[in-house]
Amino acid sequence: MREDREDMQNFFNPRSVAIFGSMKEGKTALEIVKNLVEGGFEGDIYPISQSGGKVFGLEIYTDFRNLEIDLAVIAIPSPSIPPLLENLGRQGVKAAIIISAGFSEVGNFEEEEKIKKIAREYRMRVVGPNCAGIMNTENNLFTSIEVRALAGNTAFITQSGALGGAVLMMAEELGFGFSKFVSYGNRCDVGEADLISYLRDDPQTKVITLYIEGLPEGRKFLKEARETVTKKPIIAIKAGKHEAGRRATTSHTGSLAGEDRIYEVAFKQFGILRVEDLEEMFDLSRGLLSYPRIEGKSIAVVTNAGGPAVMTTDKLEDLGLEVPEPSSALKDKLKDLLPPHVSLRNPFDLLAYGSAETFSSVIKAIAPEYDALIVIFVPTAYMDSVRIAQAVGEAKESIDKPLFTCFMAGRLVEGGIEELKRYGIPNYKTGERCAKVIHQIVLQAQKNR
């Protein structure tokens, strides 16, 4: 396997993209051209089809032999792909994304072998086949039929194209953006190891997330991952844990031992953060983008609502984190700040006295004694969530500790949550979700210590 960074640049930063396939209404190739044009890609876009004509103001080429093509995106029927790839190879094209299905995933191993052979022969890198394509939000490259990702600092790479589509839709709903998106399908050439290696040095990417079913190049992957986690965190969903799940994966042969237990141990050892589902993946990405590290496991919970704080504290302790009481010096300090009757213990329950000023002064007072803070706010009829969010945001800027919020819930806190975003504070729907995120970040910090 070759891992030249220059080769990979053709996928993410091509000067020209040629799209092969029918340019008729509803066809994949046309949808990709549309996404490139509407997305605002500034390089050259060459639609290529025997039909000729024009599409979105672009000429449809019937002959590609005189075009300079950095990246070929192929959405023609599978039997026609090997001869096309051969021609592209001869012409010196160095990168191809094969969107089309009909290969090893339906038992057609022979055709997939042909592709591999041609790629090797011409030193051409291939993503796919049977994939949903690549996106780079930095240069508006959307070589995919999926909904265009918003820009952000998380890269997502996935074996399952359909899962990729679901992730993009969930992200859109959450207003969550990506740096790069890669669906690599049957992985006939480019795989996780190449992609991680590339993303390690991509300045736009701060967090790498991946969905994998098997790891045919387990050792190589782990080597790349180990080198990467010193620079940026990797979050992984590893599916296919049990027998039934595994028989549903397309790639259940030749993977790293195959036993889930081995993945679990390897991931822990190499500092890869494993999550169980997509919601956890989004939660943790958002946490890591704000706070790559949390130095210890002593957590303070500040709240205006008893019940949610108790549930959050339960979850923190379930996960092995600590919610220790404040020192007596700190208690004395808090006595001066707070009305009588307010609890001076952790969780710090401000009750109905949880005004913007009280939240702010308590946060500033307790921050030095804890490694991270969770601020829980349940709105009442009398309180403006935006004011509380501003006070929390300003307090956060004067402390140097990670601060997470749980502004619960619905329309009364929408404005507050928007405000928290401006301060770079990650907000979670429940304190339990927030506790899980802190736990994972603490684990990672311990690993890389």
Place this chain on the structure above:
Amino acid sequence: MREDREDMQNFFNPRSVAIFGSMKEGKTALEIVKNLVEGGFEGDIYPISQSGGKVFGLEIYTDFRNLEIDLAVIAIPSPSIPPLLENLGRQGVKAAIIISAGFSEVGNFEEEEKIKKIAREYRMRVVGPNCAGIMNTENNLFTSIEVRALAGNTAFITQSGALGGAVLMMAEELGFGFSKFVSYGNRCDVGEADLISYLRDDPQTKVITLYIEGLPEGRKFLKEARETVTKKPIIAIKAGKHEAGRRATTSHTGSLAGEDRIYEVAFKQFGILRVEDLEEMFDLSRGLLSYPRIEGKSIAVVTNAGGPAVMTTDKLEDLGLEVPEPSSALKDKLKDLLPPHVSLRNPFDLLAYGSAETFSSVIKAIAPEYDALIVIFVPTAYMDSVRIAQAVGEAKESIDKPLFTCFMAGRLVEGGIEELKRYGIPNYKTGERCAKVIHQIVLQAQKNR
């Protein structure tokens, strides 16, 4: 403790409600009157305050001695409450909700004892103090300052008023309705046991959910719960598992042994379904409203998207459910229904062939061999989620097995999810959440077998 059902009717079906407290802008009593009026309560509403005058077209009474009051809602400062309660008792009022705080939760045990004594003396039932009130969506009774609940078939009872507020906001966001909502605060008289006993015979309530921190009347609660679960399921969040969480609860004395492990065992033994957080509570309620029972643990997964199906299958097997292969007779049947290349195994991955017709015919064919089905759908550019939802809905009506869906995600499936609601099919954001719900319902069926 008295548990006369007639007594409890005063809280849920009063002919008249008197609200005691300041009727000035922003005050609690005024907000409650507003909620009763705007909510459309058809009984008599008596605002009572020394100010006199009018509010929302209603006369504010300065003297309540000639009024016939089924339910008194009290939001005056705590020191004035015992004398008021004494007067109400003398007048024959049999039910009072004390919203006001300032009692045992801030160390003022003496005042709370006075209330208890008066209640005993006059055989008056008291909810609170320090609570968020009661709602009954059947007769539009909203004696609370919280956002008015939508109508539904789930009752929610909570010790923590602030948590109650958060639950109502989350529910509003989800379009989830309640039959009854009760926040009982410091529980000086009416507690979980009374409420469960009442709700057991409430026809509007199909599922009972509760948030508890401690159970001072543990034995009585378990007795009532045991009798109730034969009629309708109980879902419980028990908070205060660990030391830090417990010290944050207002009621950490005198509870049933206090050790979380004991609750865990008792809940299992009595068939109470324990959940970890509010999202799980909503998920499970929705599942139980559609399917009170699932007969066994053999689950089929039908999908048009490999990745999400693998993750769902993993979760099902993590939880001890089974995802068995179809019989060879069923495989033969499927061969006739499906294009070649489509997997005849469970999970049944229809790939790009997952049209409305294919979903429908596969669901009908496999239903007899499984105890429940999960249908996962990830939309592609070419597919109309409403059509798929209709096909799934119609198929469900011709099988007699619980069918859950996971239409993922965002705006492309919004229409489909609306359609599924019309068929009474619960849809989940992820297959993992759906798996958790099925697991809990299966557990319950095993318990009550």
